[in-house]
Structures are given as structure tokens and as C-alpha cells.
Amino acid sequence: MKSFAKKLNTPWVIVLCNFVIAALVHAILIAEFAVSLGLMVAVVIVMLALDRYGIIHALFEAYTAQKKTAIISGIFLVIAIPISLTNNNYIGHIATMAVIYSIACLGLNFQMGSTDMTNFAPAAFMGIGAYSVAICTTMFNTSPWVGMLLGMVVAGAFGFIIGLPTLKTKGYYLSLVTMAVQIAFTQLIYNLPAIGGANGISGVPKYALFGLDLYKKYTIAGIKFAPQIPYLLLCIAFLILATFVAMRVYHSRTGLSLNAIAQDEIAANCLGVHVPRQKLFAFVIGGVFCGLAGSLFVGLDSYAGPGSYNFSKSLMLICMVILGGMDNSIGIIVGAFLLTIISEKLRDFADFQQLVYGLILVIMLIVRPNGIIPKRVRNYCGVSCRRPMCAAKAADVVEESSTGA
Amino acid sequence: MEMFSSLLVSAILMGCTYTLVAIGYCLFFGVLDVVVFCCGDIAIFGGFSIIGAYTILYSAGVLQAVPAFVAVLIMLTIAAILCAALGLIAYQFSIKPFEKSSTLMPLLSTIALGVVIKEVLGLVFQPVVNSIAAVVTSVDDPLSVVGGRNPQAMPNLIAGSGSTDERNLIIIAVTLAILIALFLFLNKTKIGLSMQAISQNKELALMTGVNVKRTITATFIIGGILLAVGGFLLSSYQTIIRFDGGAMYGSKGFSAAVVGGLKNTWGAVIGGMLLGFVEVFTAGYIPGGTQYQNIIAFLVVILFIVFRPEGIIGEKSIEKV
Amino acid sequence: MKTPRWIAFIMTLMMVAAMFAGCAKQPVAETPTAPAVEATTTEATAVPEEVGYTGPEVVTLGFLSPITGPNAAEGAAARNAFQMAIDQANASGEFPYEIKTIIIDDQSDASVGVAGAQKIVADSTVVVATGHWNSGVAEATIPVFKDNEIPLLIWGAIRQSLTSPDNYPWITRSAPTAVQENEPLAKAVLDDMGYSKVFIVSDVTSYGEGNVSAFSAELTARNLVPMGIENVQEGAVDFRAIISKIKDTGADCVYWGGVVTEGSILKQQMHEEGVEALFCGISGNYSADFLKISAEAAEGALIVKPGVVLASTEAGTKFVDDYTAAGFAEPVGAYTPYAYEAALILLAALKTCGSDITPETMRDAIKDGTFTGIMGTTTFNEFGQTTLVAAYLNVVQDGQWVVYDNSEYVTGARAFAGK
Incomplete structure (x- = not known):
């Protein structure tokens, strides 16, 4: 061997x-x-x-x-x-979605994988990123990049706020807090007519870089490209960046202390790990990642609506992390890709989609709780x-x- | 004043249904130290099994032959057996394998099991019940059960053709009766006492010869009965039952249990009532408040978790290394 | 170690090039221009029965509706009707090409709908699409169709803003808007029947919101103030607190702006609590599911439904008969005829285009055309909104939907609650 x-x-x-x-x-x-x-x-x-x-x-x-x-x-x-992928719109769209979900899952992993803190609200963080871009561009006419930056900041701050109760609570209580936050977030969005309510915000401008539209059909050397392709490249660039950061954090002292907290919080505390700071860090950086993913998502759909960021989306993200393998960046990306493509290919059997998620979770947890790539x-x-x-x-x-x- | 009294009744009834599922959470948590998150779905399953039993027994002509009171008891028994069986399945497949792992695992697996229960109910309920009913009865056209994914109309089983007041009284009375029975069970029977013993100190209970395995099985049976009754009362009160109602009902029940103190069975009663009152009165007295009732209910829960995580009448626990 | 790394680098380059070469072939064959040329050459020889026909062999129509999820009943029935119309057209032999369909299930979810719309526009044989029951989903997919220049005919989403100068001419709609639907209901309830104390209940969906604002505008136009407005979440099962409020305000009419699931529960619980008020609602409640609550509880629910009474026209009767004969699991819903009508409009537009079928010609054929279907004659105004506006009232009588004008409520044999 x-x-x-x-x-x-x-x-x-x-x-x-x-x-x-x-x-x-x-x-x-x-x-x-x-x-x-x-x-x-x-x-x-x-x-x-x-x-x-x-x-x-x-x-x-x-x-x-x-x-x-x-x-x-x-x-x-x-x-x-x-x-x-050239001019294949649909595949480009799915691939972009998979990349965006990968970024969100990497964010979720800081809490779930590294620190063993349940977070049932990653979709809410994504929603914050998406709505920031949507609000900034449609109501204040700023560039979507400003919205993205703001979205990441707000999502990070939101992570800080959600992280605060975690200093006092853990385990089931924490899961209930995040669950409540997720449900409350969706319902709040539904009930705020100022930001579109149930209608959501449509017509969000696409991203552009140096005057170059990133979501547009280009014809290069006689080959037509789908509008998603440049955007997919942008998202991949962000995914590479996110993976880099995630791996850096994992290999750093911080990543080690997060793992130590996951193993035994009291022991970690005794060994000099600043538990509150590290826990908050996990929530803030996770929030920033999910916010980034959300703001990229809105660039793909040009639409931010409450239905896209609800509890079942959160469950899907959790499912991706578990399927791929907790606390392994590559595994998480594999999980996100697999599940996105599965649910898209199972489109004609949408009645079974939730059932498939549930079964994947149950079976994975029993058979291989560490995921495909542990x-x-x-x-x-x-x-x-x-x-x-x-x-x-x-x-x-x-x-x-x-x-x- | 009339409005206040009708809201009061609604709040108490909501509180009753929340209480039952909250007690389920408390029992399981006490014995296993695990939150069985699919309690809501098991309760909804109980409601569905009553509709299924009703359809099948009605088409077989059993229900018409016996007095209404007996008929309800038969159906409740069937539902309780099914719920207890489902509870044991949940224990086997989503709790037992994770006894040694972190708290995240059983939590996720029970949530996933809840999703599976919900989806299976939505997919197979109608065809299965209709085909059984068709086999049982000689009539070609069995009672039509609405598609599993649509809300199911709950037959008005309690109080027959009586007024809604009568039904409400029965719901409250049944809840009280169950609470009293549970109190007697927990304090007067051997198994009840061993459940308490395990809840307080598992190692010590083991040492003094408590049969943990049997107690766990008993807990799931008792919990299953509680949840079946809870689902029955809930769907009777709402006159309707939805296959996807379990997640919300479960998280409300869990919230009630947390507000009351997770290890304290009687705290669950207070928690359930508090949650029911907060919800109903928010909807009733704030103009346009209906859309905020869930948000406010969860806000109360978050405040409790942050400022009084041990619940209303729980004791502070100090973690020892 | 240096040399292998360089070799690796070159190898990577070569592999990338190989991948390009491998993949480039497929898409080229898919580009619309290449097969079009091929098709014309083969067509002239291969299809002798249509002399002079130079169009494509296959024309694909996209269709979107919520086939699963909370609005599955309505969406699946619409899918059946649409597919039935296309099958009939293919069987009739009037079209010298095969008409295919891409059926997309949007699950009432915007992001699922967008991905589905991408699937439609990615197919180079698609010339037109029709879709949407949920306004929120339509709102999200419209940019996709506009960007890819595929015309979209909306058959079921009723939010006012979907058809607009911005979206014209790519987006047209053959269904009435929320305003057009609420107007006849308001006229009947407020003017003819004389109700004035209205309590509005709705759900917090795009649909509910649109209806509430439309009906509130009707109230305001008559100098009336609603006794209260309450919105429930989708999936709500307990309306007791709202009913207490309705009783407290003494309202004599309850307007429900949501869909059937919650609507039937509200009506059931209103009946139980003995609310003495008229229950009136919008087309989303016209469904067999509403009748699944007890006949006694459903009695007297007044629902406005767009279109014409199908049994009153020959084409409409034929549609209902065909649909029944096909034996679909889902009964005809409020918008099922509209999906069928949309299919007929697309087929008529295809005929207008002759052999020159492209998204552009289809767009022009739809927006400028005059179509006679099962509902009457449809033309589109300057925003692409249909000018055919018709609606009629239905009432539940003895557990059945009955056209209001034929019911015992008109003759005076029965009276609505709250009078």
C-alpha cells in the first residue's frame, strides 16, 4: 500500500x-x-x-x-x-447554482462541521445577501457590487447577532434558536410590503465588471456562449476564493480551536481557547460566505423572493454538507454538486424530492455519518x-x- | 367581552394541543437525553391513522354497529398502537445508532425522519386507505378520502352532532384526564418511577437495577399514545389535518417544552398554555396581527432561551467536567 | 522535479484543447442556423405531401405550471388541458410538422421556475412558451424569456404588473388580471346585494396580496372601509382568532383573497363558529376541493370565476366533454379552460405563421392576432393584456357548484347569510 x-x-x-x-x-x-x-x-x-x-x-x-x-x-x-458548455443555457444555469450552493455550504460548514454547532438558518443568511443586492440596486440604484459587499457585511453582522445566544446555549437550544430565526426570517420577508412582500423584488440588475456585462450572450471565435457562462466563471472564481479561505481557516490555529470546541468545549476553554470569540467567528464568517452566495444567487435569477430562502432550502444545504462530508472543503463541494444536480434531474419527480432528501439524510447518517469524503x-x-x-x-x-x- | 371569552377558549384549546406534544418531547428528552424532533410528524401521523381507521371501519360497517363512544375508543386505540410503533421505529433507526455521537446527529436524523414520515403520508395515504377500504367493503365506491397532499377533513367524532362548545369541553377534559393519568403513571407505577430515575441520573438508575431497555420501550409507547391523542385532538379542533402540518406543530411543541423547561413534564403544560395564549391574543387584539403570530411566538421562545434557558420552572444545571 | 512539471503543464493544455474539440461538435449541431439549413434541404425531398412547405420538422412549445407543491391541483389540470389541445392538434393532421411540448413543473417556487424556464429557452426548437399560475414565479421567469427572446403567453397568473409596456411584446396574457376579476365580484356583492361591512382575509402570497389590493380599491371607490384586513400564512389551519375578530366587528361579509386550501378551512370554521356573514372569494377557490368540506359548511360560498359559463357554448361543452372523456385524475379547475385557451391561441398563431416559424413571427402573430376559442374572441391590447374579459359568479348549493344566475339564491328560495 x-x-x-x-x-x-x-x-x-x-x-x-x-x-x-x-x-x-x-x-x-x-x-x-x-x-x-x-x-x-x-x-x-x-x-x-x-x-x-x-x-x-x-x-x-x-x-x-x-x-x-x-x-x-x-x-x-x-x-x-x-x-x-458553450450555448447550453440550462446546464449553465444548473452549474452556476451548484457553485453558489457550494459557497453557501462552505459557510455553513464553519458552524456545523468545524464547531459542531447546529445552524438551521443558512438560507436566511443567503436571503440577507440576496435582498441586500436587490434593495441596493432597485431602490437606491447602486451597483450590485455595492449590494454584494453590503450583503456580506450585514450577513456577517446577523451572524454575530445569532452567534450571541450561542455563548449561553448549545445543542438543542441552539438548534431551536436558529430554527426559529429561519422561520421568523421567511415570515418577516413575506410580511414586509416595503421590500416586495410575497411578490419579492424582480428585475434586479446583473453584475458587470469594467463595463463588461457578466450575464450576456457572447460570441467568441464563432462559438456562441450562453449568458450564464461568464457568470459561471465569476462564481467559480468566488468559489475558489472561498475554498482557499476555508482551507486556510481550517489549517490555521482558529480552525484547530474550532475543532477543539467541537470535541469538548470545557476542555478547549481550559486549554486557553477563547470560546466565545471563536464561536462568534464561526458564525460571522459563515454568515459572510452565505451572504456572498445569496448575492450571487440573485445575480443569476434577477429575482429575490421569500420562497427561495425558506426552511426547506436550509435543510437542503444541511443535507449537502452531510452528504459530502463535514469539515472537508472538497467533500462539501462534492456534496453540493451532487445534490443540486440530483434535484434538478429529478425535476419530473418533484413529488419525491423532499422524500429523497429525507432518505439521503437518514441513510447517510446511519451508514456513513462522515459523508462521502470524510x-x-x-x-x-x-x-x-x-x-x-x-x-x-x-x-x-x-x-x-x-x-x- | 364576548371576543375576549372566545379568544380565551381558543387559547386554552391551542394550549391543550401544544401541551400534549410538548409532554411527548419532555418524556423522550428525560429518558434519552435526545430531542426527538419528529414528534410533530408522529402526532400528525396519529391524526391520519384515525381518518384511515374511520374510513376503513366505516366502510366495513363496524362503526355503525357500536355506540359512538366505543367507536372513538377503537379508533384511538388503533392510532395509539400505530403511533407507538412509529415511535419505536424512530428510536431504532434514528436515535439508537447515535447514542455515542454528538447531539447534532440524532437531531438531524429525527428531523430527516420527520420529513420522510411527512412525505410518505402525502404520497401513499390516499391510495392505501382507499384500496384497503375497497377490499374491506363490498361496495364499489369506498368513502372518498381526499388526496394525501390536500388537507383532510376530520370527521366530527367527538360530540357527534353536538355544538362546538361541547367539543371544546371534551378536548379540555381529555387533556386533563391524560395529564392526571400521566401523573399517576409517573409517580405510582414502577416503570413511571424508573423513567423519572433515568431522567434524573442515568448512571445511578443503572446501578440500582433499573431496566433501561424496557423503560425506553415503555417511554416510546406512552409517548406514542400521547402523540396520537394530541394529533386526534388537534385535528378535531382544527376540523382539518394537513400532511405538512407536523413540522410547525412539532416546533411549536418543542418551543413549549423549552419554555417550560425541557426536563420538566409539568413545565410543558405552562409552556404550551403560554404559547397558545401569546399566539391567539396576538392574532386577536393586534390589527393585522395574524401574520405576526408565529413571529411573536418564536420571539418569546428566543427570549426564553437566551435569558432563562432552564425554562419557567426548571432548575439551573451546572455542567460538570 | 522541474521537467515533469513542465510536461504536466503542456499536457494540461493539450487536454483542454482535446476537451474543446470533443465538446465543440455537439453545440454546433444545436445552433439554430445550422439545422435550419439542413432541414430545408431534406424537407423538400422527404416530405412530399406538403409541397412548398419549407419550415421546421419539429416545433416545440414550452409550458410551465405548478404540477406539484401547494397549487398542484390547479397546475396539473392545466397541464392536462394544454397537452390535450396539442395532442388533438397533432392528431388532426392540420400541421405539416410535429408539435412537441416541454412541460415544466415550477412547484410554485420562483427559483425552480427560473431553472425550468432556462430549460425551455435552451431548446433551439422552442418557438413560444405559455405558463404560470403563480404571479411570483411569472415575475421571476419573465426576464429569462425576454432576454432569450422567446414569447411567453401567461395563462393563469393574475397580478396586474405582469403585462406592461416594459414586457410588451414578448409577454402577453390571455387571463384576466386581479383587477378585472375583482371588479364583477365587488359589483355583485357591494352594489347588487348591498353588503357594506366587509372583512378581508387573505394569505400572504403574491396572489393574495394582489387580490386584497384590488378589492380594497373597489371598496375605496365606493367610500367603504374594510372592517379589518388579516393575512394568514400559507399552511394556516387555525382561523379561530380571526373569526372572533370578525364576530366582534359585526361584519356581514367576509372576503377571502387566497386559494382553496385555506379558503375551505376558513369557511368550515366560520360555519362551525356560527358566523352570520356571506363568504365570498376569488377564482382560486373554485375547485372541487372546496366541496370536500361538508356540504352544510360549504353552503352559500360565493366565488367569482373568470371566463364564460362553459356549458353555454358549443366549444366549451366540447372541451368539458373531451376533458372528462380523457379521464384525468384532476377535475377541471377555474383556470383549466384558460390553459386550453392558451394552447388554442398558440396553435392558431402557428397556423398564421405558416412555414416561417420563429419566435419573432410567433410573437407578432400572437400580439396582432384575433383568436376565437372556447371563451370567446381574444385580442391583445397595447400592453399584451387580453381584451376578452368575462367573469361569472358561482355559488355552493347542496354541496355542488352552481352558476349563481341559475341558483336558488337568485330566485329567492334561499338567502345568503348576513342579510
């Missing part, structure tokens, strides 16, 4: 792996209903099988070791996928150490200790 894991540690494997992932994503997006679902199931099964033999872990190690190659080839492919054992050499050898050595140490035991 050890030698095989080492064999993976070459740039070739990384590039090939990236390419396979990109091709799979492309195929799952484009394929027809049954083929796509079959592919998704196959992917999950293969991933679970690989994980059983530790290959996923080895791949992660290899990626960490070959960071530059992985990033360069990854970025190329990430740009290539949207471009390869949380990894922390590797304290990975980030701080620039040399690839160090990570490899650490992997060896882990392996030896596990075989030794």
Missing part, C-alpha cells in the same frame, strides 16, 4: 486525476437524466471503494505534495468546463511546510503508527 501511495505522488497522476474529475463533472452535467444519475451513483460507489483502500487519502497527500501542478492544471480545467486526520506538516518531502514523511509516520498498532 505504501509503495502504491508513493507512486501516486507524481505530477502525471495529479493532472490525469484532475482531468478525470473535470470530464466526470462535464459528463454528469450534460448527460440525460438516467445516465447522469447512474454516473453519480457510480462516482459515489467508486469514491467509497477508493476510500476503503486509503487511496483517497493518498491522493490528498499527493495533491498536497504536488500543489503547484495541481493548482495550475486544476485552474485550467475549471475554466475549461464552463467554456465547454474529514481528514490533521496533518501538521502539510501547510506550514513548503517541501513536499515533509508531507510524504508525515504520511509514512501515520502509516507506520497505524500498522504498528
Whole structure:
């Protein structure tokens, strides 16, 4: 096993792996209903099988070791996928939705995954971001970017306010607080005619960058592109940024203290972790991420309505995090993609959609509570150490200790 | 004054229905230390099973043959058995596997189970009940049950053709009777006492020879009966039952339990009543207040959680390492 | 380590190029211009029976409605009617091409509706779409259709602002607006029957909001003030507090602006609490589901319904017969004829276009056309709103919907509550 894991540690494997992932994503997006679902199931099964033999872990190690190659080839492919969708509006729309949900899930993960604090209100945070953009642009005629910034700030502040009770409460009480906040948020939006009430706000302007519309049909080199493609690229850029931040936080001291709180709050407190500060941090940064996702969402639909940010949306986001794997950024993105595409491909069976969510949650929790790609054992050499050898050595140490035991 | 009295009646009735589900939460939490979040859905399931039992028994001609009082009892028994069974299923599949893991897991799994119960009710209720009724009866056209996703009209089982006042009185009386029975059960029977013992100190209860396994089973049976009656009273009061009503009913019941103090069964009564009063009077006395009644109810709950998390008559708990 | 990294880099580039090459082929075939040329060449030889026909072989119509979710009954019935009209057209052999449909379920949810609209506009054979029962969803999908220049004919959403100079000519509507629907109801209830103490209850949806503002405007025009306005959440089951309020204010008429689910519960509980007031409501309540509450409780509910009495016209009778004969699970709802009518309008517009069927020609054919369907003759005004406005009242009598003019309430054999 050890030698095989080492064999993976070459740039070739990384590039090939990236390419396979990109091709799979492309195929799952484009394929027809049954083929796509079959592919998704196959992917999950293969991933679970690989994980059983530790290959996923080895791949992660290899990626960490070959960071530059992985990033360069990854970025190329990430740009290539949207471009390869060309003028397919619908697929572009789904892909953008998946990317946006991924960002929101990364935000939710700070609370749910890292700190083990339930948050049943991620959709409310998204709604704040969306409504900020909608209100700023339609009522004050500002640029949507201002709305986005404001949305992130307000969502962060909202996170702070929701975070305050968490200092005193936890477990069930916290879940009830966030649940109540989510329900109250939706009903409040419904009942505020000033911001559109049940009608919502429609006709929200799209984002533009340097005078270049980001949601517009472009024809480049004779190939027509769907209007979603430039927007998808923008969202992917934000997703990369969000993933980067999330991974940085995870590997930092803060991420470690969040995990410590999740393990045992009192012990963490004794060890000098500033529990209130860290908990608030998790809520604020999670809120900012969800706010960002919401403000991107409104740019896709040009419409902000109360129905899009209700309790079942929150449940869907939670489901994505659990399906993908708590506290593992890559896993969360996988979960968000899978669930978005599943629910879109199951469109003709909408009566079963909620049932599918419920069953996925129940089955995942019983069979594999850690998700498809579970949380990894922390590797304290990975980030701080620039040399690839160090990570490899650490992997060896882990392996030896596990075989030794 | 007339308005006040009618609002008062509404508030008490709402409080009664909230109380029953809140007590369910308290019982489960006391014994398992776990919030069974699908209590609302189990109660709604109870209401649906009564409609199903009614349809089937009516088409079989059983209900017409016995006095109304007995008929209601038969249906309640069926619903209670089904609810208790569902409670045990919930325990097996969404609570037991997570005994050792963090609190998040059973919470999520019971919520997910609630969603599954809700959706299954919406999808299969009508076809299943109609086909059973068609088998039971020789008549080709069984009593039509409205599609599971539409609201189900609850047959007026209590008080027959009597006035609404009579029905309201019966609802209150049944709730009181159940409370008294529960009080006697918890304090006078061995299983009731062992439930209390586990709730207070699980390790000590184990040491003194309390059969935890049996007590848990008993709790779910008692809880199932409570929830079935709760669902029955709720749907009789509202004259209608919706398959998706469980989430709201459950979260209101949980809120009532928290307001009263999660470990305190009698606090749930006060919590349920408080919530009922807040809701009804907000809707009644504030112009256009109906749309804010849920918001205000949840606001009260949040205030309680932040400022008095131990509930109205709960004791402060100090966490020990 | 240096060399492999460079090799990797080049390899990535090559792979990207390969992916491009692989994917570029599919979309090119899908672009509207290429197949159009192909189609014309093959068509001339392959289809001899239509000499001179040079149009496309397949024409696709998009359709959106809430087939699942809270408004499923209305949306699914509309889908049935629409599909029935298209099937009849295909079977009739009057069209030298196959008419296909894309049926989208918007689940009454705006973001689901938008994704569905994207699915419609992504198909290059789609020339026109019709849709929406929920105004909120329509509001969200209209930009999609406008941006992609696909005409949308709204068959069921009644909010006033959906048809506007901004949206014209891409967006047209064959259904009446909330104002056009509430006006005859207000006239009947307030003027003819002489009710003046009206209590307004509604739900907090786009639909409810539109109705409340329309009916309030009718009240204001008659110098009346509502005794109270209450909005309930969707999914509400307990109206006792509102009923106490209605009793307290002494209102003699309760106006319900929401849809059937909550409407029937409100009527049931009003009956139970013995409220002596007329229950009047809007078309969303005209449904068999309303009658599922007991006959006694439903008695005397007055509902306005748009359109004409179907049984009074030959085409209307035929539609009802066809629909019944097809054996659909969902009964004809208030807007089912409108979905059928919308399908007829699209089919007539297709005929007008002849062989030159594009979204542009369809748009012009719809906005300038005159269509005779099961409801009467439809033309569109300068905002794309139908000029065909008709509505009639229905009342529940012995657990059945009866046209008000034929009911015992007109003859005086029965009287409404609150008189």
C-alpha cells in the first residue's frame, strides 16, 4: 500500500486525476437524466471503494505534495468546463447554482462541521445577501457590487447577532434558536410590503465588471456562449476564493480551536481557547460566505423572493454538507454538486424530492455519518511546510503508527 | 367581552394541543437525553391513522354497529398502537445508532425522519386507505378520502352532532384526564418511577437495577399514545389535518417544552398554555396581527432561551467536567 | 522535479484543447442556423405531401405550471388541458410538422421556475412558451424569456404588473388580471346585494396580496372601509382568532383573497363558529376541493370565476366533454379552460405563421392576432393584456357548484347569510 501511495505522488497522476474529475463533472452535467444519475451513483460507489483502500487519502497527500501542478492544471480545467458548455443555457444555469450552493455550504460548514454547532438558518443568511443586492440596486440604484459587499457585511453582522445566544446555549437550544430565526426570517420577508412582500423584488440588475456585462450572450471565435457562462466563471472564481479561505481557516490555529470546541468545549476553554470569540467567528464568517452566495444567487435569477430562502432550502444545504462530508472543503463541494444536480434531474419527480432528501439524510447518517469524503486526520506538516518531502514523511509516520498498532 | 371569552377558549384549546406534544418531547428528552424532533410528524401521523381507521371501519360497517363512544375508543386505540410503533421505529433507526455521537446527529436524523414520515403520508395515504377500504367493503365506491397532499377533513367524532362548545369541553377534559393519568403513571407505577430515575441520573438508575431497555420501550409507547391523542385532538379542533402540518406543530411543541423547561413534564403544560395564549391574543387584539403570530411566538421562545434557558420552572444545571 | 512539471503543464493544455474539440461538435449541431439549413434541404425531398412547405420538422412549445407543491391541483389540470389541445392538434393532421411540448413543473417556487424556464429557452426548437399560475414565479421567469427572446403567453397568473409596456411584446396574457376579476365580484356583492361591512382575509402570497389590493380599491371607490384586513400564512389551519375578530366587528361579509386550501378551512370554521356573514372569494377557490368540506359548511360560498359559463357554448361543452372523456385524475379547475385557451391561441398563431416559424413571427402573430376559442374572441391590447374579459359568479348549493344566475339564491328560495 505504501509503495502504491508513493507512486501516486507524481505530477502525471495529479493532472490525469484532475482531468478525470473535470470530464466526470462535464459528463454528469450534460448527460440525460438516467445516465447522469447512474454516473453519480457510480462516482459515489467508486469514491467509497477508493476510500476503503486509503487511496483517497493518498491522493490528498499527493495533491498536497504536488500543489503547484495541481493548482495550475486544476485552474485550467475549471475554466475549461464552463467554456465547454458553450450555448447550453440550462446546464449553465444548473452549474452556476451548484457553485453558489457550494459557497453557501462552505459557510455553513464553519458552524456545523468545524464547531459542531447546529445552524438551521443558512438560507436566511443567503436571503440577507440576496435582498441586500436587490434593495441596493432597485431602490437606491447602486451597483450590485455595492449590494454584494453590503450583503456580506450585514450577513456577517446577523451572524454575530445569532452567534450571541450561542455563548449561553448549545445543542438543542441552539438548534431551536436558529430554527426559529429561519422561520421568523421567511415570515418577516413575506410580511414586509416595503421590500416586495410575497411578490419579492424582480428585475434586479446583473453584475458587470469594467463595463463588461457578466450575464450576456457572447460570441467568441464563432462559438456562441450562453449568458450564464461568464457568470459561471465569476462564481467559480468566488468559489475558489472561498475554498482557499476555508482551507486556510481550517489549517490555521482558529480552525484547530474550532475543532477543539467541537470535541469538548470545557476542555478547549481550559486549554486557553477563547470560546466565545471563536464561536462568534464561526458564525460571522459563515454568515459572510452565505451572504456572498445569496448575492450571487440573485445575480443569476434577477429575482429575490421569500420562497427561495425558506426552511426547506436550509435543510437542503444541511443535507449537502452531510452528504459530502463535514469539515472537508472538497467533500462539501462534492456534496453540493451532487445534490443540486440530483434535484434538478429529478425535476419530473418533484413529488419525491423532499422524500429523497429525507432518505439521503437518514441513510447517510446511519451508514456513513462522515459523508462521502470524510474529514481528514490533521496533518501538521502539510501547510506550514513548503517541501513536499515533509508531507510524504508525515504520511509514512501515520502509516507506520497505524500498522504498528 | 364576548371576543375576549372566545379568544380565551381558543387559547386554552391551542394550549391543550401544544401541551400534549410538548409532554411527548419532555418524556423522550428525560429518558434519552435526545430531542426527538419528529414528534410533530408522529402526532400528525396519529391524526391520519384515525381518518384511515374511520374510513376503513366505516366502510366495513363496524362503526355503525357500536355506540359512538366505543367507536372513538377503537379508533384511538388503533392510532395509539400505530403511533407507538412509529415511535419505536424512530428510536431504532434514528436515535439508537447515535447514542455515542454528538447531539447534532440524532437531531438531524429525527428531523430527516420527520420529513420522510411527512412525505410518505402525502404520497401513499390516499391510495392505501382507499384500496384497503375497497377490499374491506363490498361496495364499489369506498368513502372518498381526499388526496394525501390536500388537507383532510376530520370527521366530527367527538360530540357527534353536538355544538362546538361541547367539543371544546371534551378536548379540555381529555387533556386533563391524560395529564392526571400521566401523573399517576409517573409517580405510582414502577416503570413511571424508573423513567423519572433515568431522567434524573442515568448512571445511578443503572446501578440500582433499573431496566433501561424496557423503560425506553415503555417511554416510546406512552409517548406514542400521547402523540396520537394530541394529533386526534388537534385535528378535531382544527376540523382539518394537513400532511405538512407536523413540522410547525412539532416546533411549536418543542418551543413549549423549552419554555417550560425541557426536563420538566409539568413545565410543558405552562409552556404550551403560554404559547397558545401569546399566539391567539396576538392574532386577536393586534390589527393585522395574524401574520405576526408565529413571529411573536418564536420571539418569546428566543427570549426564553437566551435569558432563562432552564425554562419557567426548571432548575439551573451546572455542567460538570 | 522541474521537467515533469513542465510536461504536466503542456499536457494540461493539450487536454483542454482535446476537451474543446470533443465538446465543440455537439453545440454546433444545436445552433439554430445550422439545422435550419439542413432541414430545408431534406424537407423538400422527404416530405412530399406538403409541397412548398419549407419550415421546421419539429416545433416545440414550452409550458410551465405548478404540477406539484401547494397549487398542484390547479397546475396539473392545466397541464392536462394544454397537452390535450396539442395532442388533438397533432392528431388532426392540420400541421405539416410535429408539435412537441416541454412541460415544466415550477412547484410554485420562483427559483425552480427560473431553472425550468432556462430549460425551455435552451431548446433551439422552442418557438413560444405559455405558463404560470403563480404571479411570483411569472415575475421571476419573465426576464429569462425576454432576454432569450422567446414569447411567453401567461395563462393563469393574475397580478396586474405582469403585462406592461416594459414586457410588451414578448409577454402577453390571455387571463384576466386581479383587477378585472375583482371588479364583477365587488359589483355583485357591494352594489347588487348591498353588503357594506366587509372583512378581508387573505394569505400572504403574491396572489393574495394582489387580490386584497384590488378589492380594497373597489371598496375605496365606493367610500367603504374594510372592517379589518388579516393575512394568514400559507399552511394556516387555525382561523379561530380571526373569526372572533370578525364576530366582534359585526361584519356581514367576509372576503377571502387566497386559494382553496385555506379558503375551505376558513369557511368550515366560520360555519362551525356560527358566523352570520356571506363568504365570498376569488377564482382560486373554485375547485372541487372546496366541496370536500361538508356540504352544510360549504353552503352559500360565493366565488367569482373568470371566463364564460362553459356549458353555454358549443366549444366549451366540447372541451368539458373531451376533458372528462380523457379521464384525468384532476377535475377541471377555474383556470383549466384558460390553459386550453392558451394552447388554442398558440396553435392558431402557428397556423398564421405558416412555414416561417420563429419566435419573432410567433410573437407578432400572437400580439396582432384575433383568436376565437372556447371563451370567446381574444385580442391583445397595447400592453399584451387580453381584451376578452368575462367573469361569472358561482355559488355552493347542496354541496355542488352552481352558476349563481341559475341558483336558488337568485330566485329567492334561499338567502345568503348576513342579510
